[in-house]
Amino acid sequence: MSCINIIEKERSAIINPMKTCQPLGAMYAVTGINRAVPLVHGSQGCSSFVRYSLSRHFREPSEIAVTSLHEDAAVFGGRRNLVEGIQNVAIRLKPSLIGVITTCSSEIIGDDIIGFIGTAKKELNEKLGQDKAEKIKIVPISTPSFVETQLKGYDNAIKALADHVAEPGEPNEKVNIIPGMVNPGDVREIKHILNLMDTEGIILTDISDPFDSPLRPSATQYKPYYPKGGTTVEEITDSANSLGTISLCKYAGSGALSLEKKYNVPVELGPIPIGIQNTDQLLRNLKKITGTDIPDSILDERGLLIDSMADLSGRYLHGRTVGIYGDPEITAGMARFVGELGMEPKMVITGSKSPEFIKDIEKVGKETGVEIDTMVDQDLRTMEVYLQENPVDLLIGSSDARLIAKEQNIPLVRVGFPVFDRVGYHRKPIVGYNGGLHLIDLITNTVLENYYENEHWKLQQ
Amino acid sequence: MPFKLFEVSKEIPERKEHTYVKHCNDPEDCLPTCNSKTIPGSMTERGCAFAGAKGVITGALKDVAHIVHSPVGCTVYGYGTKRYPTTTTLPDGSEFPIKDFNIKYIIGTDLQESDVVFGGIKKLRQAIRDTNKEFPFVSAIYLYATCTTGLIGDDMDGLAKEMEEEIGKPIIAFNAPGFAGPTQSKGHTIGNNVLFSQLVGKFEPPQTTPYDINLIGEYNIDGDLWLLKDYFKEIGINVLSTFTGDSSHYEISWMHRAKLSVVRCQRSSTYIAKMIEEKYGVPYIKTDFFSTNYCAENLKTVAKFFGLEEKADKLITERMGKIKPELDFYKEKLTGKKVFIFSGGPKSYHISIPIEKELGMETTGVSSMFEHEDGFQKMKDRVKEGALVIDDPNTLELEELVEDYDIDLILGGVKEKYLVHKLGIPSLLIHSYENGPYIGFEGFLNLARDMYSSIYSPVWNLLEFQETEEPDIIDPAEELEEAK
Numbered sequence: 026m027s028c029i030n031i032i033e034k035e036r037s038a039i040i041n042p043m044k045t046c047q048p049l050g051a052m053y054a055v056t057g058i059n060r061a062v063p064l065v066h067g068s069q070g071c072s073s074f075v076r077y078s079l080s081r082h083f084r085e086p087s088e089i090a091v092t093s094l095h096e097d098a099a100v101f102g103g104r105r106n107l108v109e110g111i112q113n114v115a116i117r118l119k120p121s122l123i124g125v126i127t128t129c130s131s132e133i134i135g136d137d138i139i140g141f142i143g144t145a146k147k148e149l150n151e152k153l154g155q156d157k158a159e160k161i162k163i164v165p166i167s168t169p170s171f172v173e174t175q176l177k178g179y180d181n182a183i184k185a186l187a188d189h190v191a192e193p194g195e196p197n198e199k200v201n202i203i204p205g206m207v208n209p210g211d212v213r214e215i216k217h218i219l220n221l222m223d224t225e226g227i228i229l230t231d232i233s234d235p236f237d238s239p240l241r242p243s244a245t246q247y248k249p250y251y252p253k254g255g256t257t258v259e260e261i262t263d264s265a266n267s268l269g270t271i272s273l274c275k276y277a278g279s280g281a282l283s284l285e286k287k288y289n290v291p292v293e294l295g296p297i298p299i300g301i302q303n304t305d306q307l308l309r310n311l312k313k314i315t316g317t318d319i320p321d322s323i324l325d326e327r328g329l330l331i332d333s334m335a336d337l338s339g340r341y342l343h344g345r346t347v348g349i350y351g352d353p354e355i356t357a358g359m360a361r362f363v364g365e366l367g368m369e370p371k372m373v374i375t376g377s378k379s380p381e382f383i384k385d386i387e388k389v390g391k392e393t394g395v396e397i398d399t400m401v402d403q404d405l406r407t408m409e410v411y412l413q414e415n416p417v418d419l420l421i422g423s424s425d426a427r428l429i430a431k432e433q434n435i436p437l438v439r440v441g442f443p444v445f446d447r448v449g450y451h452r453k454p455i456v457g458y459n460g461g462l463h464l465i466d467l468i469t470n471t472v473l474e475n476y477y478e479n480e481h482w483k484l485q486q
Numbered sequence: 487m488p489f490k491l492f493e494v495s496k497e498i499p500e501r502k503e504h505t506y507v508k509h510c511n512d513p514e515d516c517l518p519t520c521n522s523k524t525i526p527g528s529m530t531e532r533g534c535a536f537a538g539a540k541g542v543i544t545g546a547l548k549d550v551a552h553i554v555h556s557p558v559g560c561t562v563y564g565y566g567t568k569r570y571p572t573t574t575t576l577p578d579g580s581e582f583p584i585k586d587f588n589i590k591y592i593i594g595t596d597l598q599e600s601d602v603v604f605g606g607i608k609k610l611r612q613a614i615r616d617t618n619k620e621f622p623f624v625s626a627i628y629l630y631a632t633c634t635t636g637l638i639g640d641d642m643d644g645l646a647k648e649m650e651e652e653i654g655k656p657i658i659a660f661n662a663p664g665f666a667g668p669t670q671s672k673g674h675t676i677g678n679n680v681l682f683s684q685l686v687g688k689f690e691p692p693q694t695t696p697y698d699i700n701l702i703g704e705y706n707i708d709g710d711l712w713l714l715k716d717y718f719k720e721i722g723i724n725v726l727s728t729f730t731g732d733s734s735h736y737e738i739s740w741m742h743r744a745k746l747s748v749v750r751c752q753r754s755s756t757y758i759a760k761m762i763e764e765k766y767g768v769p770y771i772k773t774d775f776f777s778t779n780y781c782a783e784n785l786k787t788v789a790k791f792f793g794l795e796e797k798a799d800k801l802i803t804e805r806m807g808k809i810k811p812e813l814d815f816y817k818e819k820l821t822g823k824k825v826f827i828f829s830g831g832p833k834s835y836h837i838s839i840p841i842e843k844e845l846g847m848e849t850t851g852v853s854s855m856f857e858h859e860d861g862f863q864k865m866k867d868r869v870k871e872g873a874l875v876i877d878d879p880n881t882l883e884l885e886e887l888v889e890d891y892d893i894d895l896i897l898g899g900v901k902e903k904y905l906v907h908k909l910g911i912p913s914l915l916i917h918s919y920e921n922g923p924y925i926g927f928e929g930f931l932n933l934a935r936d937m938y939s940s941i942y943s944p945v946w947n948l949l950e951f952q953e954t955e956e957p958d959i960i961d962p963a964e965e966l967e968e969a970k
Contacts, residue, residue: 038553038613039561039596040620046559064527068633068664070534074563076901086905088881093524093532094665099637110527116497117528117882129557130633130665133602171557171597171634242910243950248494248885250908376558406591406620425565428590 029390029397031383032411040406043350043425044376047168047178048126049075052089053206054182055124055166057230059255062120064090066107066136067128082443083209083236083451086250090114094130103136104144111145115161116152118249121258122162122190124182132169139165162258164189174377176276176352179206183229183280190258191265193288199225200314201267201290203281205274205297205354206442207456209237210463214454215273215298218307221323224315227264229280231256237452265290269314271307273297273456274354275381296385297354298456299464300362301330307457326458333462334366337469343367345472350374350408350422351441353401355455357385359421359440362464364393371417374400374408405429419471436475438467488512490874494882498525504877506862508869517866520877521858523668529881531828531901532855534664538673540564540630542754543681544660546705546730547738548572549582549625551617553593555610555642556632560664561594564630569918570706572732576625578692582734583623593617597634607640611649618653625735626656636663656735658684669856669878671753671831678757681729681738686762691726691740697792698726700744702759702770703751706731708922713929714750714775717805721789721797729755742766746791748773753831753861776833777840777930778806778813805927813844816934821846823941826887828853828879828898829916835864837897837916837933842870845934850891853879885909895941910949912940 048065052075055063065072072091079087092110094103107125114123125138142163149158166185168178183203200219204212212233219226234254264270265288270281275295284290291314298304304327308319346369349359353375360370370393373386378401386399398415400407409429412420420430423441430437444450454460477483488509491502503519524530533541540552545568554561566589574582584590593616595601595609610629617627627649629642642659650657662676691698699718704711711731718725726744727737741747747759747770759770771787774780782802789798825847827834834852841847851874852865865875874891876883884902887893888909896906897916906913914920920936923929 036616036620037595037609038616038620039558039594040616041565041591042558042562042594042596044558045562046557048559068534069524069530069532069669070537070560070563070664071633073531073533073537073901074559074567077567077899078563080900080904084904086908087901088529088905090527090529091524092526093530094633095523095668096665099633099665106526109525113498113525113527114529117494128633129559129602130637133634133637169599170559171599171602174558238908240908240910240949242908245908245910248889249882250885250905252908428586 029383029386029399032398032400034402034407039404041425042376042404043374044174044352046170047172047175047181048128048170049078050175050178050180050206051124051126051166051168051182053079053232054179054230055126056087056235057232057255058122058261059257060120060251061122061124061255062088062090062114062118063124063126064092064110064114065126065128066092066094066103066131066138068094068130071128078443081445085236085238086252099130099134102134103131104141107136107138107141108145108148111142111163112149112152115149120161122164124164124166124185126166127168129170132167138167162190176206176274176354176377180277180279183277184283186229186261187264187280187283190261191284191288192262193265194263195266197263197266199227199263199267200311201227201229201264201270201281201284203229203270203272203274203277205277206352208451209233210452210454211456211460214457214459217459218323218457221320222308222311222315222317223320224311224317227260227267228256229261229264269293271310271314273307276354276379297358299355299358300365300461301327302365303358303361304457304461330458330461330465333465337465338367341469341472344369345418346371348372348408348412348417348420350405350420350426353377353379353382355441357382360386360389360397361392362461363421364389364395366465366468369393369395370397371395372398372411372415374403376402376404378402418476419468436471438471488516492883492886494886498528500525506866506875508866508871508873508875510871517859517862518875518877520862521668521671524878530855530878531880531899532878533670535662535666535670535673535676536560536564536630536632536664538670539660539662539677541568542670542705543674543677543730544628545588546570547733547735548588549576549734551591551593551621551624551627552630553595553610553613553617553627554630554632555595555606555635555640557597557634558594560632561592561596565592569708570731571709572706576734577737591621602634602638605638605640606635607645610640610642610645614649614653614657618655626658629657629659631659631661631663633664636661636665671856671858674754675757678755682758682761685739687739687742687766689736689739691743694726694743695724696745697723698744699723699788700727700729700741700747700762700768701725702729702747702749703755704728704731705751708919708924710923710925710929713923713926717785717801717926720801721785722794723788723792729758742768744768746771746788748788750775751832753857774836775925776836777844778809778927779844780836780840781926781930782806809927809931813931813934816938817845819938819942820934822848823894824848824850824892825895825897826851826891826893827916828884828896828902830855831857831861833916835861835868838865838868840930849873850893851876851887853877881905895937910946912943912946914940
């Protein structure tokens with residue numbers, strides 16, 4: 026018997042949120058495009074804080090422009106700011122694409138973003154000449170911060186790219202992949218899987234290099250600096266001609282659905298390939314879309330992970346209780362994986378309201394037989410208070426709960442966003458079979474350090 | 487020509503007025519244009535007024551619950567971003583139950599679309615009740631407007647009054663929405679004004695001494711305050727109130743009882759020192775405690791005010807003796823290195839002379855995102871002929887600067903750090919520091935050590951792949967041994 030206990034939010038105030046606002050997701054998505062610039066239509070803080078957050082997590086530059094809205098714009102509208110902002114970005118940075126990202130303020134004052142972009146384009150035509158001006162795609166991305174979370178902003182950005190950039194042409198035999206808000210290591214792992222499957226992918230969008238870029242001054246293009254990599258605008262255009270789209274993030278499927286509706290590109294939504302069954306599902310989805318057989322090489326990688334799980338889970342992990350927090354996609358994926366490891370996901374908690382999440386956790390409850398306390402639309406304070414009464418052996422989630430974990434003496438495995446008090450987490454995957462390997466090492470070593478070190482003779486064999 | 491237009495900014499020629507190149511024959515008032523609106527789309531490094539109020543001024547208080555009245559983003563971004571630790575000791579001798587409470591918790595109203603349409607006051611009212619229930623031990627609750635609440639026009643002041651009665655605890659509203667003013671400096675002004683008008687003079691301190699000072703503009707970044715407090719204690723001077731590092735709500739309310747206000751960060755908080763002087767006659771002095779010389783000079787000045795020069799001299803000699811040998815080593819290593827200081831505000835003028843005089847380095851340029859004329863005047867005064875003094879430099883200008891000025895080290899923030907690394911230049915965090923504190927004698931040694939570790943990291947010699955093996959590899963350990 027298993028069931029999940031849904032614990033509803035009781036308090037109105039949010040204390041230490043475990044979600045953030047839409048624009049961050051959109052800025053993240055636009056950064057994954059080669060030579061693209063996110064332009065935030067809002068106050069300076071709206072770009073400053075997000076740049077800070079992204080740079081702190083990835084330890085990389087995060088170049089985001091802002092239209093610098095002030096009192097006058099609040100009263101008279103931000104037309105001049107946006108038109109001038111687009112021009113300055115276009116002329117000085119010579120980007121391939123500008124993603125115009127709205128915020129609380131520009132949404133509330135009701136700026137006509139599409140109209141303003143039209144004006145900006147006209148002026149750019151005059152200044153740069155039509156040829157040059159038309160090479161710069163300008164994409165409006167509506168991301169009011171008072172609606173949903175960063176995942177919605179990411180989703181809206183991908184949808185805006187599908188709607189404004191994708192164009193029908195010749196079939197390309199490729200698969201579109203929407204990775205979700207994951208780390209460079211994860212996107213690299215997804216590309217590795219595509220490679221083994223002998224499938225070409227269009228990653229919408231590919232942050233793997235932009236957020237983990239080599240330091241090679243001789244190869245760096247000064248003025249302006251753009252990180253290498255990212256999905257090219259041409260690839261995004263071509264995404265209308267792919268065999269299908271797989272959104273690894275269930276909550277970011279609008280772009281995929283839009284491509285399906287407009288250009289008949291079939292869709293598979295989720296799950297995020299964390300752990301065995303979810304990765305298996307990705308392979309089946311890939312096979313379904315491309316018709317490619319699943320090669321032995323990838324089954325060997327699966328076998329390596331299974332081998333490691335067989336070696337470790339019974340001995341060290343079985344029955345250990347786990348609390349998982351963070352964005353709904355990764356939290357649900359992690360819950361399933363710890364279940365596969367024989368651990369007990371006793372508590373899962375996310376900041377967003379999501380029926381999908383509850384369904385995912387119900388499934389994990391059935392598979393594991395564990396009674397899972399499931400909290401949606403919650404914050405880290407709720408988790409803190411919950412853990413005081415219901416301690417777990419291990420916590421999995423972002424750095425934001427590091428002080429809670431430390432105070433309650435619960436070891437914390439850092440997964441998700443942001444992770445700023447440890448290094449290397451953004452480079453290593455948590456998705457795919459290799460991600461599983463990385464996670465099982467991380468989890469097991471944390472368990473060893475915290476539950477076996479005191480009696481280290483237990484580790485003789 | 488006193489002003490410079492960066493090649494990368496030629497399309498926005500108005501940027502020229504913001505970059506001044508020091509020329510000794512220029513008239514006094516020849517300064518970069520500042521404290522004006524940023525050119526949209528120019529890749530500014532600036533923050534917003536909300537960041538100035540909560541992020542700088544009030545966020546360092548240890549016993550206050552902060553409610554950000556906003557959609558979730560502003561709350562998240564106001565959470566634990568600055569390293570200002572706090573102890574649990576309160577002025578009346580009692581203990582606050584949670585250490586670093588200010589770093590640990592942030593509260594928000596998590597405004598949704600319907601709140602934007604119908605107003606968010608109801609949610610804020612409930613948030614205040616929730617906060618009081620969740621953290622009954624806090625001394626006060628502070629509320630912050632953001633762009634959203636500024637635009638929808640929620641009356642926070644009215645609510646604060648109403649709720650103060652209901653919960654029996656001071657509630658203070660800060661109306662510094664993100665779009666207010668051209669820079670975060672607007673948030674400093676609002677923060678100072680509100681705290682002065684609502685707090686200062688309201689309560690009396692548990693005890694006073696003839697040697698009481700206010701330490702203003704000291705936010706205890708990485709423990710700066712604790713070093714300074716030790717110095718003052720040794721000299722016999724009592725810090726009655728700190729504005730606002732490791733400070734508490736009620737501590738602010740008796741700032742009028744000090745004998746002297748000592749102003750550290752002169753951009754974020756001279757305002758309050760001035761107001762206290764005007765209303766209560768407490769004089770203030772502007773001070774620099776970065777580096778050994780400034781720290782010694784300024785400790786002497788403060789000590790002299792109280793007739794405690796001898797004790798100050800003794801402290802200075804002792805502390806200097808302790809750090810001198812190691813500092814000499816760094817001076818030798820750092821001499822001739824070119825530095826560009828890209829700090830928020832006053833550090834650009836606090837640090838330029840010390841690193842030149844005491845460490846032999848060269849200040850190629852200084853800049854700030856939110857300084858005003860007075861600050862730029864000081865920056866200008868303290869740099870050499872030909873040095874750049876830049877207001878609100880943007881990313882592209884920074885790139886050009888790195889390329890053209892042969893810079894060895896940039897002192898900046900997180901946003902700049904990783905970019906200049908990509909261009910092959912070391913960088914050091916000067917806002918929240920790397921391995922601080924950076925204030926005072928020991929702190930200056932920490933700064934020197936961190937600059938040395940950044941510049942001399944072996945990685946900078948390994949940037950490019952060499953086709954042929956280097957014939958002579960110098961062992962840095964041996965070199966260090968020899969130098970010692």
